[in-house]
Amino acid sequence: MSEVAGDLGTGRASVGAVLDFAWDAGVFTATDAMAQTSLTRSTAIEAIDTLVSLGVLHELPNAREAGSYRSGRPARRFTLASDLGVVVGMDAGDTHLAVTVADPLERTLVHHRTDLDPTHSPDERRAVILAQLQQALDEAGASPDAVLAICVGVAAPVNRDGVSPPHPLGFWERTNPQLAHALTGLAPVVEVKNDALLAAVAEGSDPRGAAIGCRDYVALLAGERFGGGVVVDGQLLHGAHGGVGEGVVFDHIIGVGSAFGLGPALQTRVREALAEGEIPAEGPTGQLAAARRIDPRAVLDLAASGDPDAALVVDRVGRTLARIVGVLGSMYDPAKVIICGAVAESIEPVLAAARGILPAQLHLPAPELVASALGAEVVSLGAVATARRAARERAVPQRAVQRLAAR
Structure with a gap:
């Protein structure tokens, strides 16, 4: 559970625990949340109601209204809100650019792949990347405030601030033309990563990955x-x-x-x-x-x-x-x-x-x-997986805290 999630609801970790559970739960009841979080019924229900009021969870029709009611009091059912926003993963290679807009859970909304001119200057390259990003967001129908997290893979070493060191021939500065700075403000979380690192993420997280269950x-x-x-x-x-x-x-x-x-x-x-x-x-x-x-x-x-x-x-x-x-x-x-x-x-x-x-x-x-x-899309898959993780652990909890504070 993220630290931010634990701050929800005036410091009650119960709200963060339920939110963390909801990401993987699909449709669930308060009883399901209790079983997985070890919360009492009253605490679990209070946490769920807080998240519903913040628009992070949606309450679904109960069993009677859904047509599956048999006997007894029908249970309330919940799921993570479908309109939380979108995430973006990009593979900005030396000669190609792939842009993927996806929901925070599993659906790909838009995927574009185009060539990049390796003779472009850093400024020209950055402009093309930003234009292709905007085109993909427009096609997905995503408003600017809907973007939860962006992750870009580049063919260069990248430090924890998204900055690449100087290269003797300027290659790293061109392949990562100050993207972290250029993307700041477009999403609550922006990450620029080395492309091979994101390939490793994909191999360890995608169901088809060759490293599923492997620690080394x-x-x-x-x-x-x-x-x-x-x-x-x-x-x-x-x-x-x-x-x-x-x-x-x-x-x-x-x-x-x-x-x-x-x-x-x-x-x-x-x-x-x-x-x-x-x-x-x-x-x-x-x-x-x-x-x-x-x-x-x-x-x-x-x-x-x-x-x-x-x-x-x-x-x-x-x-x-x-x-x-x-x-x-x-x-x-x-x-x-x-x-x-x-x-x-x-x-x-x-x-x-x-x-x-x-x-x-x-x-x-x-x-x-x-x-x-995973083929040619391995870096894209790793970028999307990283953006989804950032949305889960940072962006969505941050937005929930902001909504709570604005009441």
Whole structure:
């Protein structure tokens, strides 16, 4: 239960306890609330009535009015108000922007995904993000005061104030163009987070997540660049500047040499193998190199179908991945390393190659290496989950306190 929730009703924690219970309860009665909160009947009813009067709970028709009454006094029924507001989750990657407007419980109201121009200045990028946010809110029919919480994932380390440290080439300042400041005032709670950290949130909270029930794991965003969201003993690791899991470390690892992800690695290995005469130019894999940009999925599909040239490339990328996972395993001792992002849906041939040599990369037991089932939306899902948690623990209790004070 949040501290703010405990302040409801002139300091009575009973109101906060009932509010916390209501988020997961669906339709409930006072008896249900008593059983889960250990409150007496009179205290539970008083707390429920307070929340109803504040517009946080809605009272539903009783059993008789709903047509299910059989005998005895019909119980009053309640549920969390459906008009509490909306939450927003955004994935502001280097070259894409996804905006999701959702209710605080489970429904997605609007989801947009569009390209971002990586040559934009920070000011231009910020303007596009704010415009796309407003467009999504307008489409959802959400008024400005309906927004409870906003969470944005960016491809940069982010400290606890939503600020990214300076980057030698200005990349972090561009991918996080002072978004925390720009979004202040648009919602009671605004959070800017590293995208890999939000991927870790999604893997541990979404019903399809690979880390459900796991307390020690790394969610490794591995498409264009490597970045890890790290969970140890059930806690997300952050760091002084939000840099835990930052991929720049792989620039300095022998056998890896770059923070670029599995997509670029597959392209590079195809061109290297072709240049060294290890695969023929006329073969299916060699022909891919004629394109300006090699589609990594095409290489993976060829490997999965048994093409020996693609298998050679995939084996080499698998060795690189094994080295990366070995470093993560030695640093954080995870039970699982989850490969996340759009590349995950076709990455199994690389994972199979990596698993064969992974145990030799570290002295600890090797982590389980798996592909995410959450696809390209993994960061968006984590952002929405984080915004929902902020609405539950902070925004809705704060609004209830404000309404109580305004009586």
